[in-house]
Amino acid sequence: MSTFTDLGLSAPVLKAIEALGFETPTEIQQRAIPELLTGDKDLVALAQTGTGKTAAFGLPLLECIDTDSRTTQAIILAPTRELCLQITNEMQAYAKFIPGFSVVAVYGGASIQEQARALKRGAHIIAATPGRIKDMISRGLADLSKVTYCVLDEADEMLNMGFYEDLTDILSHTPSDKSTWLFSATMPDAVARIAREFMHQPTELTVGGRNVATATVRHEYYLVGGRERYAALRRLADANPGLFSVVFCRTKRDAQKVAEKLIEDGYNAGALHGDLSQQQRDLVMSAFRKRQLQLLVATDVAARGIDVDDITHVIHYQLPDDIETYTHRSGRTGRAGKSGVSLIIMTRSERGRIRALERITGRPFEELPLPTGMEICEIQLYHLADSIRNTEIHPEVKTYLPAVNDLLDGLDRDDLIAKMVSVEFSRFAEFYAKNQDPKASPKAGGTSEQLPGNAPARFFINVGERDGLDWMILKDMLKEATGLGKEDIFKVETKDSFSFFSTEPEVAPLILESLKGANLEGREIKVELTDAPPAYKGKKKPWKKGGKPPYAKKGKGYGKPPGKKGKGYGKPAGKKNKKGKKQAGKG
Incomplete structure (x- = not known):
């Protein structure tokens, strides 16, 4: 595994990276940084949100800037004010030990005269939203005639928001021989068109496949009646006490209405949409970043560029009209190698869209019943x-x-x-x-768990996120201990210090026997059936070969995990720890 030192970065930049605590570059950083340092070239990089794209273009950009000159040498275009400010802050952090470096954020909702004065003092790099920088160019307040590098960040989102004409106008004011770096999560036709018209034989890098969602996100959907969406949202929120989530609505009106109902019902919630003033948006985002809000109800446009750590769930109160937008939404969770959950509340008439979503994201979607009271x-x-x-x-x-x-x-x-x-x-x-429990789908969860007399076995286990576990690691741990397959353990839910999971009733005895005497970091693991299903009563042990279950030596269980000391469970023995080292960048 390479380090930042192996990528060819200078000493001041490496010093800043070390000060930020970053140790291992992400895949997009490992591939893009050396490519961009080799010389002037155009680049198209496809990678999901949260994979460290800002550092992937920001670090090599710093190496290309001449701080002895006061001219603007690079412009970074981003779709939203929030992303523009995030990029500016990260660039300042990366340039901490580069004397004289200057980056200026140019965006709507703030004083245009103050931004113009900042540019006049000298800005090596401008981070801007398309609308505001176009306005400043037309007024003669911004000069891009000597720009040698142009970065289009979240290009697909900018084009989805209708910025194509603005982008073409802005790029027409830059030199034709500049280097253009385009970073995007997906590659729709509009992005390909930009690449054809404004780039010369660009190098293309793809991390994780085109338009493919991150593998660390689990996708679930719940079928409800059209009038039951809000009731379903409440159930999902109540069933996840540690929830820290973005709830997506299609319209500004729906976002405001849902947020108001949540607040009225006692939830820490807030709305984020285009009808709010910039000050109101800043207050809502500040409260969400400080985790004073548990649920942020937002429209797709307002949520562009949100960069908040540790979002546990993305809830689709309504599916987006554009299926590719789903990838952007779900990318708000499961970032930097962490796991996340994407929950869809949908009607039966929308069920046909699931296959299209699975095809575009490259991930399976699981149908589940809403939790009962x-x-x-x-x-x-x-x-x-x-x-x-x-x-x-x-x-x-x-x-x-x-x-x-x-x-x-x-x-x-x-x-x-x-x-x-x-x-x-x-x-x-x-x-x-x-409030009556919702009627469950007859095929919920892809199993026979709704059939009379064959309810799933639901287990409580006394380990959770505080022990370094997420749903993926816990599922791997259970598979390793019991010898069960991937589909045999489902509905894995990790909470702070405990978790739940389900199995088919016939393997319940195997679960209990296999985990008897197991321990985690020296602490005994306790597993209990929360409600023994009818099919479990009187069952004999399902395994063969003399009744011996396929688990480790009795009394030892997992013993001490192979991960680093004090770091929680990590991964089962013999497998690489998924948690890894801290990775740079968030955008």
Whole structure:
């Protein structure tokens, strides 16, 4: 595996990379940086959102800039203000140890005169949105006549937003012999047209396949009635207590309406759409980045360029009209090697679009039933217990403990715990008692789990994200321990300190026997059936060969994982750790 030192970068740039804590370049960085450092050339690079494209073009761009000259030597065009600012901030961080370097952000919604004054002072690189830089060129406030490098970032998104004419106008004010670097997640016809018209024999790099979604994202869909979308959204939010998600709507009106209903129902939610002022958008995005909002309800246009770490889920309240837009949406999660989940709420009339989505993304989609009220109550109960266990005791509380003890006098430990968790548990139990569970699809999950007498076996396991596990790693761990196949373990859901997974009922005894005595980092793994299905009762052990299950030596389980000390589970023995080292870039 190569390092940034192997890519041919200069000492000041390497020093900045080290200061940022980046160790290993991503695939697009490994391939693009040496290519761009070899000389003046045009490049088309296709890679998904979150693979480090900003560093892939930003680092070599810094090596090509002459800081002794005050002229603008490069322009980076991005579709949104948020992405424009992100690129500017990252370029400043990469150039931390390059004296005299200047990059200026030019975007709408801010003072055009202040941006003009910043350009007049000297900007080696301009990071701009198409509309504002076109306006500044027409007013004579920006000069691109000496630009030697032009970068089109998220080119497909810019063209989807209708910036084709703006791009052609902007590029007409730049020298014909400049180098053009085009970075895009997909390669629709409009992007290919830009490459043909404004680039000369470009080198093409493709990471992960054209228009293919990232492999770290799991895709699920839920069939509901047209009037049940909002109820389904609530169930999915309640079933994932640690949810940190972007909820996509097709229209500004729907985004505002859904956000208002979520807020009214007690969720930490906010809307992001084109009818908001720039100040309102900044406030919403600031709250979301600080995780003060759990759910950001957005339109596709408003969400362009959102760069927020650790988004756990993308929820498609409505599918986009353009199927390729789905790839952009789902790319907001599962970034930098982390896993994520893309959830679709859809009607039966839309079900036919699933095959087209699978074809375009190159990923399988799983149909699942919406969680029942009791399943949600169970998840919330475990989450509450875990929150209580990990809550730090406030020093001032001790002052009031004698009086509190008097009030609770006569309650034994079990009664006290039951009453304490019932305060929160009752809220969900009462709500879902009044709201009927949705009718499940007869083929939900691609299994026979909805047939009478053959319900799936649902398991609770006492390890989760705090142990370094995500749904992919946990599924691999269970497959390794039990010898089951990929399709035998499904509905894997990891929470903070516990998780759930399902299997067919006939393999439930194998699960329990295989994980008996297993441990993780020296801590005993406990697995329990949350609700033993009818098909499990009275079943004999399904395995053959004398009744011995295919698992490791009894009492040892996984033992100590092969990953680095203190880093959680990582991956099962004999397989490369998926977590890897920290990777540079986010865009």
